[in-house]
Amino acid sequence: MSMLFRKVAFVGIGLIGSSLALRIRRDGMAGHIAVSTRSQETLDKAEELGLGDSYTLDAAEAAKDADLVVICVPLGAYSAVAETIAPSLKPGAIVSDVGSTKSSVITDIAGHLPEGVPLVPAHPVAGTEHSGPEAGFDTLFEDRWCILTPPEGTDPSALDLVTQMWRRAGSNVEIMTPAHHDLVLAITSHLPHLIAYTIVDTATYLEEDIKAEVIKFSAAGFRDFTRIAASDPTMWRDIFLKNREAVLEVLGRFNEDLTMLQRAIRRGDGDALFEAFSRTRTIRRGVIDAKQA
Amino acid sequence: MSMLFRKVAFVGIGLIGSSLALRIRRDGMAGHIAVSTRSQETLDKAEELGLGDSYTLDAAEAAKDADLVVICVPLGAYSAVAETIAPSLKPGAIVSDVGSTKSSVITDIAGHLPEGVPLVPAHPVAGTEHSGPEAGFDTLFEDRWCILTPPEGTDPSALDLVTQMWRRAGSNVEIMTPAHHDLVLAITSHLPHLIAYTIVDTATYLEEDIKAEVIKFSAAGFRDFTRIAASDPTMWRDIFLKNREAVLEVLGRFNEDLTMLQRAIRRGDGDALFEAFSRTRTIRRGVIDAKQA
Numbered sequence: 174m175s176m177l178f179r180k181v182a183f184v185g186i187g188l189i190g191s192s193l194a195l196r197i198r199r200d201g202m203a204g205h206i207a208v209s210t211r212s213q214e215t216l217d218k219a220e221e222l223g224l225g226d227s228y229t230l231d232a233a234e235a236a237k238d239a240d241l242v243v244i245c246v247p248l249g250a251y252s253a254v255a256e257t258i259a260p261s262l263k264p265g266a267i268v269s270d271v272g273s274t275k276s277s278v279i280t281d282i283a284g285h286l287p288e289g290v291p292l293v294p295a296h297p298v299a300g301t302e303h304s305g306p307e308a309g310f311d312t313l314f315e316d317r318w319c320i321l322t323p324p325e326g327t328d329p330s331a332l333d334l335v336t337q338m339w340r341r342a343g344s345n346v347e348i349m350t351p352a353h354h355d356l357v358l359a360i361t362s363h364l365p366h367l368i369a370y371t372i373v374d375t376a377t378y379l380e381e382d383i384k385a386e387v388i389k390f391s392a393a394g395f396r397d398f399t400r401i402a403a404s405d406p407t408m409w410r411d412i413f414l415k416n417r418e419a420v421l422e423v424l425g426r427f428n429e430d431l432t433m434l435q436r437a438i439r440r441g442d443g444d445a446l447f448e449a450f451s452r453t454r455t456i457r458r459g460v461i462d463a464k465q466a
Numbered sequence: 467m468s469m470l471f472r473k474v475a476f477v478g479i480g481l482i483g484s485s486l487a488l489r490i491r492r493d494g495m496a497g498h499i500a501v502s503t504r505s506q507e508t509l510d511k512a513e514e515l516g517l518g519d520s521y522t523l524d525a526a527e528a529a530k531d532a533d534l535v536v537i538c539v540p541l542g543a544y545s546a547v548a549e550t551i552a553p554s555l556k557p558g559a560i561v562s563d564v565g566s567t568k569s570s571v572i573t574d575i576a577g578h579l580p581e582g583v584p585l586v587p588a589h590p591v592a593g594t595e596h597s598g599p600e601a602g603f604d605t606l607f608e609d610r611w612c613i614l615t616p617p618e619g620t621d622p623s624a625l626d627l628v629t630q631m632w633r634r635a636g637s638n639v640e641i642m643t644p645a646h647h648d649l650v651l652a653i654t655s656h657l658p659h660l661i662a663y664t665i666v667d668t669a670t671y672l673e674e675d676i677k678a679e680v681i682k683f684s685a686a687g688f689r690d691f692t693r694i695a696a697s698d699p700t701m702w703r704d705i706f707l708k709n710r711e712a713v714l715e716v717l718g719r720f721n722e723d724l725t726m727l728q729r730a731i732r733r734g735d736g737d738a739l740f741e742a743f744s745r746t747r748t749i750r751r752g753v754i755d756a757k758q759a
Contacts, residue, residue, distance in 0.1 A: 249736070298686050302750075318683060357679045360669055362686035368661055369687075371724045373746040375716070376653055378723075386650045388752040390611055393591050393655035394662075396758055397690050403750040406743035413731045413739055423668065424728055430671075431664045435717055438706045443542070446706055450699035453666040457595075457696040459681040465689055 175201075177334055177341075182207040182239035184232045184254050186219045187405075189271045189297060190245030191309025194224045196342045199311050209235035211246070219306045233261040241334070244270040248277060248411035255285035264289045267331045271297055273358065273408070275322040275351035277415035283324065291331035296320045296354065297344060298362075304405040315343030322351045359419035363412055364427060367420065369401035370409070468494075470627055470634075475500040475532035477525045477547050479512045480698075482564045482590060483538030484602025487517045489635045492604050502528035504539070512599045526554040534627070537563040541570060541704035548578035557582045560624045564590055566651065566701070568615040568644035570708035576617065584624035589613045589647065590637060591655075597698040608636030615644045652712035656705060657720060660713065662694035663702070 181203040183190045197203050208225035209232045210216045220228050229235050236242045236258040244254055251270070262268070268290060270278055278294040286292060299317040301308065319339040323332050336346050349357075376387050376395070387395060413420055437445035474496040476483050490496050501518035502525045503509045513521050522528050529535045529551040537547055544563070555561070561583060563571055571587040579585060592610040594601065612632040616625050629639050642650075669680050669688070680688060706713055730738035 298683055317685065320683075353679075357676060357683055358686060360672070360676075360680050361683045361688040364665060364668075365687035365691055367727060368665060368724075370743055370746055371727055372657060372661060372720060373749050374727075374742050375657075375720045375723045376749055377745050378719070379653070383650060383653075384749075384752075387653050388749065388756050388758065390591055390613075390650055390654045391753050391756075391758045392610065393651060394658035394694060395654040396753055397694065398658055399746070399750040399753045401687055401690065402743075402746040404743075406740050406747075409743050410736050410739040414734055414736055417731055417734070420731060421728070424731075426671070427665060427668045428724075428728075430668045431661070431721075434660060434664055434667075435714070435721075438710055438713060438717075441707055441710070443703050443707055446703040447699050449667050450663055450695075450697075450702050452670050453663055453692070453695040454699075456666050456669055456677075456681065457692040459677075460684050460689055460692045463681050463684075465681065465684045 176204055177338055178203045178240040180205040180207060180239045182209065182235040182242045183225065184209050184235060184242060184244050184258065185246035185250075186210055186215065186224060186306045187245060188300060188304050188306075188308045189313075190243065191219070191222065191224050191306040192311060192313035193243065193245075193271070193297075193342065195309055195311035196314065197338070200341050202338055202341060207235040207239065215306060222306055224306060224309075232257050236266070237261040238263055239266055241267045241269065241338075244268070244272070244282070247407045248272050248274060248281075248415045249407075251278065251281040252285070255282040259285045259287060262287060262290050267291050267293055267335060269293045269295050269335055271295060273362065273412050274416040275320075275354040278322070279324060279351060291328040292324060293327060293331055293335040294322045294351070295335060295339065296322070296358070297339065299344075302400050302403040304408070312343065314339070317344050319344035319346050320354055321346060321348050322354050323348065355416050355419045356422075359416060359423045363416055363420050364423050366401055366404065366409060367413065367424065368427075369398040372398050373402040469497055470631055471496045471533040473498040473500060473532045475502065475528040475535045476518065477502050477528060477535060477537050477551065478539035478543075479503055479508065479517060479599045480538060481593060481597050481601040482606075483536065484512070484515065484517050484599040485604060485606035486536065486538075486564070486590075486635065488602055488604035489607065490631070493634050495631055495634060500528040500532065508599060515599055517599060517602075525550050529559070530554040531556055532559055534560045534562060534631075537561070537565075537575070540700045541565050541567060541574075541708045542700075544571065544574040545578070548575040552578045552580060555580060555583050560584050560586055560627065562586045562588050562628055564588060566655065566705050567709040568613075568647045571615070572617060572644060584621040585617060586620060586624055586628040587615045587644070588628060588632065589615070589651070590632065592637075595693050595696040597701070605636065607632070610637050612637035612639050613647055614639060614641050615647050616641065648709050648712045649715075652709055652716045656709055656713050657716050659694055659697065659702060660706065660717065661720075662691040665691050666695040
């Protein structure tokens with residue numbers, strides 16, 4: 174298949190970045206892949222894994238002459254990265270990212286970019302509980318969604334190139350506004366992660382003998398939460414800080430619903446519990462029908 | 467292998483009961499399997515599936531002459547079942563169950579049983595999100611825990627027979643007190659289910675267009691919760707009513723921890739979030755080390 178970009182630069186190369194780099198290479202989407210990281214250690218690892226064609230600790234150097242720059246660092250570092258790379262971006266270079274919140278991308282990046290540099294924020298809804306460049310694999314995005322949230326007036330050819338890249342990575346591309354993305358993901362991803370982190374944290378404070386048994390009998394449900402709660406702490410800290418409003422909104426709803434069930438348990442109101450536990454089956458059927466199960 | 471019981475009676479035959487019946491048959495653990503259910507429909511299904519040797523709507527008839535009676539109905543029906551079968555139990559017949567809470571078994575069953583009828587409550591920690599006799603399969607209990615909570619002074623030979631049955635079904639048998647069981651399971655199973663039901667219920671009340679997208683993008687974490695929240699509503703209503711004290715205790719701890727994280731998000735306290743999200747990795751490592759992942 175045809176090349177999409179002469180040069181692609183990765184700023185940061187964790188699970189998502191390395192998986193995308195491997196796929197770009199495999200499908201011949203770029204002539205040159207430049208990799209930059211903040212730490213020498215990660216850079217060495219990326220080189221060992223052969224993820225790119227050139228390696229540097231200087232994000233500006235990687236971004237120089239690139240047709241596409243993909244920012245793959247934690248959300249908290251976006252602003253600094255944008256400031257660093259802005260002066261070396263060539264006219265028409267596309268800037269994109271892979272972050273889990275999207276309103277914050279506009280705030281943190283758009284203002285730093287020179288005129289004529291289109292910003293096409295992306296969120297590949299894919300991942301595992303593992304992190305780092307060694308966790309990447311080139312089929313990570315197959316049959317998964319990739320949500321693009323281009324600001325109004327984004328150059329259509331830039332949007333088209335980024336769309337083509339994700340489609341060739343195997344993803345179904347969906348376009349929505351940043352605010353809408355952030356609300357939907359607050360429910361489907363951010364709240365579940367917060368809850369999973371909380372329940373595992375609650376177990377962390379148990380007496381040692383109980384804790385040992387919680388681990389032993391974790392297959393009864395708890396285990397699934399420990400997997401979710403094993404995700405990268407820096408990435409998730411930044412997600413909650415960057416999507417604060419939407420997360421607090423859905424968390425408020427969740428708390429009301431949980432309090433209602435807690436009250437039903439305390440008062441022995443079996444009917445209320447039965448009704449709630451039956452209602453939830455509709456959503457599960459929806460998930461199965463949508464082939465997301 | 468040798469026969470353990472001349473006659474085993476099942477009172478109720480859902481996912482767990484049917485799986486155990488199939489395994490008892492496969493391993494030649496019983497000479498006769500009697501099946502009783504409350505509804506004709508379930509009884510017909512059990513007969514179609516060939517789960518037993520005799521079928522009746524009368525639990526007392528099934529229990530007559532049985533060496534082992536396994537109660538496999540929702541916890542809320544235990545007391546009525548015990549009252550019904552008590553007069554037809556022969557001396558030395560063992561009564562057991564497969565319920566998810568264990569203190570309540572003593573309260574609901576022990577008082578109804580005649581002298582000389584040992585009670586050996588059991589909780590096979592296994593299951594799927596499916597329910598009903600057609601969901602059963604004979605390997606469900608392999609490499610899973612089965613917790614026995616015999617009351618003090620239980621006839622050792624009765625305990626030994628029930629232990630042998632579960633070992634031959636492929637389970638690792640563990641013995642503990644009912645109160646200890648109920649606390650450990652409140653954390654590893656009951657709280658995770660309550661949380662999963664709640665988060666899916668929260669999504670149920672969203673506007674229709676958002677709900678459709680929540681289903682579409684459910685793979686981002688939400689999906690795992692919908693699977694847990696698809697479990698049988700009657701069974702789970704009864705679990706929360708029967709293990710109220712332990713569930714409210716761990717739910718109180720969970721709420722405190724969640725409030726702490728909510729406060730950290732609202733105040734933008736990244737350090738508190740990072741610390742909590744790092745602490746939880748220790749438990750995950752424990753789960754992996756215990757080969758429960």
